[in-house]
Amino acid sequence: VHADGSSRPQSILREDHPLYYSTIEAFQSLTGIPMLVNTSFNRGGEPIVCTPAQAFLSFARMGADALVLEDWLVTRGNLR
Numbered sequence: 707v708h709a710d711g712s713s714r715p716q717s718i719l720r721e722d723h724p725l726y727y728s729t730i731e732a733f734q735s736l737t738g739i740p741m742l743v744n745t746s747f748n749r750g751g752e753p754i755v756c757t758p759a760q761a762f763l764s765f766a767r768m769g770a771d772a773l774v775l776e777d778w779l780v781t782r783g784n785l786r
Contacts (some may be wrong), residue, residue, distance in 0.1 A: 716744065729774070 707713050720727040736738040747755040749768055757763045758775050765773040765780065773780040 717737050718727055718730070729762060730740065730742055732741065747761060747764065749764055761773060761775060762780065771782055
């Protein structure tokens with residue numbers, strides 16, 4: 707939800723992006739919630755992430771639990 711209380715929901719079809727659709731299904735199976743938040747990827751004061759290397763560095767500095775890059779899953783425990 708934006709600061710003004712509005713939102714911009716988006717939907718996806720399995721045939722448009724099967725991997726992302728399956729990810730949402732798996733999240734629903736685990737949580738009962740059939741949606742994910744899709745937002746820009748950057749920390750406050752930094753530019754939006756544009757490359758996998760930038761994504762990894764930003765993830766390493768923030769408090770997120772996991773990062774998915776294509777077929778890779780990086781979790782906080784993997785950073786040690």
